């Protein structure tokens with residue numbers, strides 16, 4: 433009898449109901465017991481955090497350091513929180529939020545936000561050694577294409593969430609054509625900064641716990657790692673006889689490739705790693721262009737590699 437009364441009540445109320453009917457019925461019968469899920473977040477201009485949820489929510493609590501936070505006063509799936517002052521470039525702060533859906537289910541999150549560097553250098557991955565040896569360890573060469581600072585940059589061996597290691601770069605100010613060589617997992621002695629005419633080469637050691645994947649992998653350069661992060665440049669490499677995971681060899685490589693291709697930071701085939709051996713490395717053709725594809729790269733003998741110097745386009749030619 434009580435249920436019948438509720439049905440009649442719904443029919444009477446529905447035409448004037450301002451909220452969506454399904455949600456209204458769910459709320460009335462208290463069917464929705466699933467808390468909202470935060471799908472993504474992104475820091476914009478250092479004083480606005482954009483949040484995307486699985487359903488409409490109201491932010492009932494928002495705190496970050498000593499700032500005041502302004503949240504919308506309606507139920508939204510996608511919304512901005514505005515801070516009364518910006519997070520400093522490179523500084524990390526934790527944003528605490530509570531999101532509540534229309535049925536009263538709540539989810540609480542602590543989000544690590546890293547202030548975006550507004551004066552950041554632009555970089556390209558210009559040389560890679562992924563089958564390192566004692567004499568020729570795993571290294572990644574980056575070349576500055578636009579002056580700025582390195583603060584906020586991170587280098588990984590897969591997209592965020594699949595990476596084995598994330599290397600955050602120190603705050604160095606780079607000028608165009610300056611080079612950084614990053615030793616990944618092994619470095620017996622780190623070279624001093626090299627002065628090349630008006631340009632410099634800096635040597636860094638990431639201290640990764642393991643080597644880069646040698647045959648089916650990726651190297652991904654992030655200019656920040658808030659939420660899903662923002663990719664500045666990436667290189668995908670795979671063996672032509674890889675059969676697992678749609679030809680990407682392993683899940684980490686496949687998921688990275690799918691995402692990097694979806695955001696148009698890569699297109700077409702990966703660089704074929706078949707001819708990369710412990711005595712051969714991968715390099716970008718000089719002058720550096722970025723078509724986000726395997727066409728930008730060539731394979732060279734380790735003795736012709738140019739870590740720390742501009743590339744020379746001396747290709748390894750199989751016999």
Ligand SMILES: [Ca+2]
Pocket residue numbers: 664665666697722723724725
């Ligand atoms: Ca690229």
Ligand SMILES: [Ca+2]
Pocket residue numbers: 558559573737738739740741742743
């Ligand atoms: Ca080089």
